Amino acid sequence: MPEDTIFAKIVRGEIPADVVYRDEHVTAFRDIHPQAPVHVLIVPNRVIPSALDVTEEDEPVLGRLFTAARRVAEQEGLADGFRLIVNCRAHGGQEVDHLHLHLMGGEPLGPMRVRRR
């Protein structure tokens, strides 16, 4: 069932996470394998499996993901900037089928993607 994602369990408080922000639409918590000094995941409280599954009905919660990202960035002192990433399905390298923003920062992050050729 889609509501049984690991992130849904974090939203429901069933498994522990370092939650840095939550409201009625979204929850933000630190990535368990950080790839930057600050690496926070921001997820809708209600499961949307991927960026290919969003609908017009989701627009309020999708907007909230961005305002939550700005709040978390301010909390974490990322005034010099940061990167937001959404991985989608197999080619995007999505591991958890629960839409999420990766918010990464705390140092210059370099090129977005290392070209293979």
Ligand code: AMP
């Ligand atoms: P993605 O590849 O975009 O689906 O990213 C999934 C992310 O979830 C990875 O960066 C994982 O390190 C992270 N992750 C997986 N399980 C947990 C967890 N229990 N708590 C925090 N982050 C997690």
